[in-house]
Amino acid sequence: MDALADLLDGPRARGAFLMRSIMDPPWAVRIEDRAPLTLVSMVRGDAWLVPDDGAPVPLRTGDIAVVRGPDPYTIADDPATPPGAVIHPGELSTTPEGEELCAVLDLGVRTWGERTDGSAVMISGTYQMHGEITQRLLRALPPQLVLDGQSWDSPLPALLASEIVKDEPGQEVVLDRLLDLLLIGVLRAWFSRPEAKAPPWYLAQSDPVVGRALRLIHDDPAQQWTVAELAAKAGVSRAALARRFTALVGEPPMAYLTNWRLALAADALREPDVTIGAVARQVGYGSAFALSAAFKRVRGISPQEHRIGGTRTPSDG
Incomplete structure (x- = not known):
């Protein structure tokens, strides 16, 4: 086992929270779930990742973002769009005023949003990671990293998009493993880039x-x-x-x-x-x-x- 494999063995997905979100402009979702690590795959349309402390980062169709928590951030069609929904710990979604939205925006199996044919589709997978080993991995990552879909060719995002809406026996395990594979692929591709400033052990x-x-x-x-x-x-x-x-x-x-x-x-x-x-x-x-x-x-x-x-x-x- 190599050092990266050892570190990734800690954040292995086990019943990870996976959700497909479908939106139409103007839209903005405030993320306050305090998750240590979240992976976002932009399946269709464009968006912006807007950290509270830092410049907005564009997300294009096919891009993958990895966000290191627990600081809150917003994902929106435009950096200026005010949040219409807030994601809290425990997979709870509300309006900014606190009204629950989980049932209101339920579009079916692991799908949430306004309508099924919306212009923007993204998949988010949340890891709940704790411990010394996973902290070594988190400290090696920037607060937000985005892997350009045009420069990284992988069948995994499309496969995850097709599997997330299925409701079959053992589906949670299938999705956990796909999320793990996607995270490993993204991190290997990211660490291979000069701008990533990969840690010495890598x-x-x-x-x-x-x-x-x-x-x-x-x-x-x-x-x-x-x-x-x-x-x-x-x-x-x-x-x-x-x-x-x-x-x-x-x-x-x-x-x-x-x-x-x-x-x-x-x-x-x-x-x-x-x-x-x-x-x-x-x-x-x-x-x-x-x-x-x-x-x-x-x-x-x-x-x-x-x-x-x-x-x-x-x-x-």
């Missing part, structure tokens, strides 16, 4: 030496890796791996391994029935004491303090 994956070491760490973080062992499997000397890894990733191999193990541990500790000792063994520490010492040294709090809510998130590359 760029380093293409290096034949450092990429191999990263995959080894992510495949088996509990293995008792040393720089010498990683270097041998990567086919270079210990000094060469340490120098090259630090230059490309921004931290030494053992520091990266420690931070990754502690991120995994921080998420595992959120499960109330898992003991600290079990988490320690899962991420490569021989005992609860060893994990606690590393956790306290790097994060400033104990695993138990983290578990009861005293989390302090460290910065990472």
Whole structure:
């Protein structure tokens, strides 16, 4: 497993909120659901993504937008159009005055709007992601990114558009997997662009030496890796791996391994029935004491303090 696959394993869609919206101008929808990540596919017509803090971003037919929450934003036919609907947490839609709209604008299976033949059609998929691993991915993304449909050829948007209106057995699982595939495709295409300023850990994956070491760490973080062992499997000397890894990733191999193990541990500790000792063994520490010492040294709090809510998130590359 590579670093991107590991990070995407956290935000995997499970019963994700998917909705097809159909609108006619003038229209504007205010998004206040505080979702950590939302994907918007513009199926037909044009729109504008209007953040509260930043310049409006055009969305053309075929474009895909990924919006990092939880800050609110608006999607509209024109940046000047005032919102006629507000989306709240819990999939609740209201007028700006608070009147519920869910039943009023219901157009059928996972479809919401004014009429079925409206000029603008967009599909939105909302991820509810929490935890240390997914935060590493979110910190690598801008508040809003838009992938131009003209420069990215994929059958996935059309397939999602055709599947979202079906009401068949197992359909939620089908839609979850399609949303995952679309997100992965968009992020890979985005990170490959110079303007994306991809994080060092992503760029380093293409290096034949450092990429191999990263995959080894992510495949088996509990293995008792040393720089010498990683270097041998990567086919270079210990000094060469340490120098090259630090230059490309921004931290030494053992520091990266420690931070990754502690991120995994921080998420595992959120499960109330898992003991600290079990988490320690899962991420490569021989005992609860060893994990606690590393956790306290790097994060400033104990695993138990983290578990009861005293989390302090460290910065990472």
